[in-house]
Amino acid sequence: MALLEVKNLKTYFFTRSGVIKSVDGTSFSIEKGEILGIVGESGAGKSITGFSILGLIDPPGKIVEGEINFDGRDLVKLSQDELQKIRGNEISIIFQDPQTSLNPVISIGKQLMETILYHRKGVSKKEAYNSCVEILKTVGLPAAEKRMKSYPHQLSGGMKQRVVIAMALLNNPKLLIADEPTTALDVTIQAQILYLMKKLSKDFHSALILITHDIAVVSQLCDKIAVMYAGRIVEYGSKEDVIFNPLHPYTKGLIECLPKLNDDKKRLYQIPGIMPSLLGLPEGCYFKDRCEFADEQCDVYPPRQEIDKRIVFCHKVK
């Protein structure tokens, strides 16, 4: 049985200007220790998918339909109190911007220790402190003891993200969700952090959902890839299949956008147009206006197709 199985998840935001279908019928699953990459443009619903799993959707947002089966429980049906026991304990999340992820007026040590103390009853402060120092060393933060007393403003962006990663791993979670963990970091730090995350998720036997807009990142780290577009998954399969043999025109476009070493073209490829507004989605396939293969067949939303263990939503793929 899969560790996490998301079935037909629908997370809508009920705003004054209308219903925003941020996540609209998404299904995927992840096995123990596996790394799944969710790729897509800004606003494709990647982050909202991650937040939905942890029940972190604030009003006017709401999970309107679907199941999130995690380790034998449906997270959608759990109360906030029950979710609180899972958050930071069995499922952890790492946010995009380390600059804003840590509370500026609470010391690093306190912020780390509370993650342990609220979940593991009977653990003494001393034990919690030692675990925190230990994990700071594991994520490669120099002078761990000194850092426990530091406040976030005394650390660089890369160091803060290491602290956030440490915080996520403290309780040895079964699932780690990383929401664009390197987007806000320096390019030189990005590779370090990504390598660290991959290594740690293997060491800690945690499954990892890596949410990113950078297909190059997922092609290096992930076992499986889900490509999201306008709130829906358009292609979903193993990394090898999706990267080296993309079927959906959107995935093809994304990969085409990457600069290649042995390429002497002056300009990079770009997919024409922009993603449609979630408030005014077109009839039929959401990608048709930007797709070079689109014809009248695409005025109906494409059905789910399973081709060689891969799922794709496109009329033009046979």
Added chain:
Amino acid sequence: MLKYILNRLFHSVIVMFVISFIVFFIMFKAGDPVQLLLPPDATQQDVIEMRHALGIDQSFIKQYEAFLKNVAKGNLGNSFVYGQPALNVVFERLPATLELSVLAMIFSILFGIPLGIIASIKPKAWYSKVIMFLSLSGISVPIFWTGMILVLVFSVLLGWLPSSGRGEVYLFTSAFTWDGIKHLIMPVLTLSFFQLALILRLTRTGMMEVMMQDYIKLATAKGVPRRVVVYYHALKNSLIPLVTVIGIQFGQLVAFTIVTETIFAWPGTGKLIIDSIQNLDRPIVVAYLLIISFIFVAINFVVDVLYTFIDPRVRV
């Protein structure tokens, strides 16, 4: 830290020096107190003698020079009206004003912050709307009106509370005797309404802003209980601007209890300063304003020190 304190002390001396000069000058220009002090049938000779006795027959520079010399000896001059040292007269009245302002501030903080938090957590709930409506009235309704309505209801109609005076005083305050407490309730409430509403609204705005931050979401995401997220993670951040405002407002409270003291015939400094200005009693006015500015300076200092405890990014 010591360097910082000395620095602040030096600044406050300059501030108080400038204030004394301005007040001295204004009171010098404002008129001749002798006309008010002597009976209408006093002779010209009486006037000249009195002016000489008070030392106000000399030039402005000479008078100010004499004042500074006295200040160096710790003497702010004798009140023209009471004949006693001005400092003593003010200090005698100060406890009454301080107890009113301190209690009003404590009351405002004790109710303002929790109500502000409640109104920020579920802004659309009916109770949040009631709280916000009441706070709007607290900000808009002038305190002389609130005070008089309280007197009308609780003293005149119901007869529960006394309408004027301090009641029985023990250890410089009315707060230790039952009679004193009964006298305190209405003035303190009157003085609190505006402060309470202000603190409430500031807390609410601050909390709503902080609750949207990523670190609050992350605290929730790592399984910190809701009440800890609200009352520790979020509140500690919203306290930062609040402490500044509370500091400034406390200074205001001490300085401007005048209206409340007038309504309730409260024998504090507010009433004293109004009377002294009318009588052109310069030593009292100067002494009062120097004490008030010293209180302001002291509060600002306390606020700065408090800051370093609340916000680690600030270091003195």
